[in-house]
Amino acid sequence: LKYLNGFNPNGYNNQPKFFGYDEIYMTSAIDTSQITDIYHFDLKKTESYRVTNTEKISEFSPAPTPLLGSFTCVRIESDGVDQSLWKYPTDRSGQGTRLLPNLKNIGYYAWINKDTVALFLVGSPHKLAMANVKTNVVETIVESIGRCLKVDNDGNLYFVHKISTDNWVLKSYNIQDKSMSVICKMPSGKExxxxxxxxxxxxxxxxxxxxxxxxxxxxxxxxxxxxxxxxxxxxxxxxxxxxxxxxxxx
Incomplete structure (x- = not known):
């Protein structure tokens, strides 16, 4: 067991994501800052560096894209309200590009393939949607979902369906035939x-x-x-x- 928060012991550290066996990206806010940025960790070299440094804008939920050389994250824009999906070069050579510009309530996401991304859309209730980043077409799949979206080796999406306050069920969604399957019940309160x-x-x-x-x-x-x-x-x-x-x- 190793602890990775030594670089920021008194700050906010969340949403770690493996980009490779020795590579982790994570959301952090240094010390008492209210603005989060993305940080990179090299486990082999035991080194870290800041990836984003945007003024008055918070980034979170980093994930690699299906195409090499870039990653995505959700940004809370400078108005503190709009939540958008952005793509950045991993070599930090550019300022990034906004994807799905018509959506302002993206909370979390998971890439299905290079064109399709599953979205957790913030609302009452929260919704699961599929979006095409080339056409900007968005299709709502189901309501009342958890924040965690994962994709298996076959391209099936896994998510938690919060059917009621005490009944959270893990389900899979096949984007090809649009079928949905129940996998199991989640431990109480876990998503x-x-x-x-x-x-x-x-x-x-x-x-x-x-x-x-x-x-x-x-x-x-x-x-x-x-x-x-x-x-x-x-x-x-x-x-x-x-x-x-x-x-x-x-």
Missing amino acids: DFDIMMNGTLVVGDGSMLKTFIPGKDIDWISIADFSLKGINNINRLSVVRDRIVFINNK
Whole structure:
């Protein structure tokens, strides 16, 4: 177990995302700043650097795009209201480009392919939508979803459907035939998860990491307990091969 917040022990650190086996992008606000930027971590070299530094604009939810050389993130614009999707070059050679300019309520997202992105649209209730970044066509799929959107090796989207306050169900959506399948019930109050390369699902539940193998398991299985490390609220998971990074909410 390694801690990655030494560069910013008193600030805000959230939404880590593996871009490679030794590479993590994360959302951080240094010390008491209210503005978040994207930071890059090289686990092999144990080095970090700031990727974005936009005045009065916060970035969060970094993710690699299907095309090499760029990443996307959600920006809270300088008015503090509009939430938009932006694409930046990973080599920091440009100022970035806004995608889906007609949308101002993008909370989270997941790339399906180079043209299609799944969106968590902020609202009452929150909505799941599919958008084409070339045509700007947006299609609403379902309402009352969780913030976590993940895509498996077959291009199927996984999301949490909040059917009621005490019934949160993990579902998959096939963008080809637009069919939806129930995978399993989530642990109580939990909406963050990730999918391993072999299809195993991983979730944080308090101090514990749990897994679920679709088609085999009937309930989540505990695989690790970090309570002795003072970790009691695991959220915002990202996995790559045999590594997992997560946030311990305090």
